Amino acid sequence: MKTLENLQKDKSILEWPVYMRRAIDLAGIVLSATPNPRVGCVIVNGGEIVSEGWHAAAGLAHAEVMAIEKAGELAQDGIAFVSLEPCSFTGRTGPCSQALIEAGLSKVVIAGLDPDARVSGSGVKQLEDAGIEVFHLPEFEAQAQDLNRGYFKRHTLGLPFVRLKLAMSLDGRTALASGESKWITSSIARSDVQRIRASSSVILTGVNTVIDDDPTLNVRTEDLSLDEEELNLNQDCLAQQPMRVILDSQLQTPGTARILAATGQVKIFTASSGNHPNNLGDNVEIVQIAQEEKGVDLESVLESLASKFACNDVLVEAGPTLSGSFIEKNLVDELIVYVAPKILGSDAKPLLEISGLSSLAQATQLEIKEVAEIGKDIKAVLSKPN
Numbered sequence: 442m443k444t445l446e447n448l449q450k451d452k453s454i455l456e457w458p459v460y461m462r463r464a465i466d467l468a469g470i471v472l473s474a475t476p477n478p479r480v481g482c483v484i485v486n487g488g489e490i491v492s493e494g495w496h497a498a499a500g501l502a503h504a505e506v507m508a509i510e511k512a513g514e515l516a517q518d519g520i521a522f523v524s525l526e527p528c529s530f531t532g533r534t535g536p537c538s539q540a541l542i543e544a545g546l547s548k549v550v551i552a553g554l555d556p557d558a559r560v561s562g563s564g565v566k567q568l569e570d571a572g573i574e575v576f577h578l579p580e581f582e583a584q585a586q587d588l589n590r591g592y593f594k595r596h597t598l599g600l601p602f603v604r605l606k607l608a609m610s611l612d613g614r615t616a617l618a619s620g621e622s623k624w625i626t627s628s629i630a631r632s633d634v635q636r637i638r639a640s641s642s643v644i645l646t647g648v649n650t651v652i653d654d655d656p657t658l659n660v661r662t663e664d665l666s667l668d669e670e671e672l673n674l675n676q677d678c679l680a681q682q683p684m685r686v687i688l689d690s691q692l693q694t695p696g697t698a699r700i701l702a703a704t705g706q707v708k709i710f711t712a713s714s715g716n717h718p719n720n721l722g723d724n725v726e727i728v729q730i731a732q733e734e735k736g737v738d739l740e741s742v743l744e745s746l747a748s749k750f751a752c753n754d755v756l757v758e759a760g761p762t763l764s765g766s767f768i769e770k771n772l773v774d775e776l777i778v779y780v781a782p783k784i785l786g787s788d789a790k791p792l793l794e795i796s797g798l799s800s801l802a803q804a805t806q807l808e809i810k811e812v813a814e815i816g817k818d819i820k821a822v823l824s825k826p827n
């Protein structure tokens with residue numbers, strides 16, 4: 442694989458970062474392509490963009506194939522800018538490396554290698570073996586990886602990227618002592634949560650939230666803060682609901698729970714070896730998992746979601762007990778907190794059930810990534826310090 446130094450006398454390379462930036466923007470058109478990565482591709486010929494492509498959803502054409510089809514004969518001798526190394530194996534669709542070779546591209550420029558062991562470097566090798574020059578633009582690598590944090594984490598560490606969403610009052614409370622909590626935050630904040638759900642492979646919760654609130658935890662297209670064009674472009678991605686996961690050691694999820702009846706797959710992770718007392722639908726699977734002190738073993742749940750169900754991004758939407766466990770076990774990559782300008786007082790329920798700290802040195806330290814006003818609320822995004 443070559444870098445730009447190999448082409449220093451060629452003035453046209455000055456435009457290459459523009460094309461790669463466009464490929465990255467195209468990748469970001471869709472909220473999710475789970476279990477696949479989001480990828481964008483631009484084909485340039487004679488100094489002009491002749492076509493653009495992106496991967497709209499798993500099972501549909503990959504970005505390179507969409508761009509090649511749109512370019513037609515103009516792909517011949519062109520340069521393809523792709524935000525990720527082209528795949529080199531046959532999955533639900535054929536290998537993109539082969540499609541690029543057959544279309545007669547002269548050069549392929551990528552932002553980085555695919556971490557999937559079935560590809561990682563072999564996409565580049567197949568192209569080079571066929572006489573196509575492959576270039577790497579390392580300055581775009583971090584940006585391209587950011588588009589697919591869960592995909593990269595699953596293929597490198599065998600775990601999904603975990604986001605924990607919490608909604609709280611200004612004094613860090615989530616519900617009145619009576620349990621009343623609807624709604625602490627505004628509808629604009631809740632519609633932002635819908636968008637985060639749509640970009641996740643899994644929405645994970647605890648059995649108490651299912652019993653107390655009876656949520657569906659699904660994506661409601663009408664509540665998404667997307668304009669008409671974004672909705673159109675995301676049609677295929679939104680046709681599939683994220684998997685819903687309930688952590689329920691004793692199999693106490695009511696058979697009538699709305700989460701089980703809503704469209705889409707549901708997995709109940711349990712430590713119980715018994716059967717659920719009710720006949721559950723075909724969309725519901727019971728997954729046996731190891732027990733730990735506070736319920737099921739969270740790390741095993743995450744490993745199973747990555748390895749068995751190819752889940753890249755998990756959104757935890759649970760109460761203080763399970764959310765507290767995720768924090769205590771240091772399993773949260775990103776915390777998204779919506780803060781409503783309301784004060785619920787000290788009788789109200791806490792944000793997280795975490796106890797036993799005896800010194801500040803034991804406190805969970807986070808780093809603020811983003812703070813924004815959202816409707817009448819504040820949204821803060823935090824992550825583990827680097």
Ligand SMILES: NC(=O)c1ccc[n+]([C@@H]2O[C@H](COP(=O)([O-])OP(=O)(O)OC[C@H]3O[C@@H](n4cnc5c(N)ncnc54)[C@H](OP(=O)(O)O)[C@@H]3O)[C@@H](O)[C@H]2O)c1
Nearest residue numbers: 607608647649650688689690736737759760761762763766
């Ligand atoms: N403010 C927010 O953002 C927000 C979001 C969601 C829910 N809520 C509120 O939270 C309330 C429920 O909170 P909650 O704390 O009682 O329940 P929860 O966190 O939703 O669920 C806790 C239950 O999950 C199960 N679990 C399985 N494995 C676990 C593990 N490793 N660690 C911890 N729990 C595990 C346990 O039941 P088993 O032992 O039976 O398995 C545990 O009792 C609801 O009223 C809801 O309104 C608030």
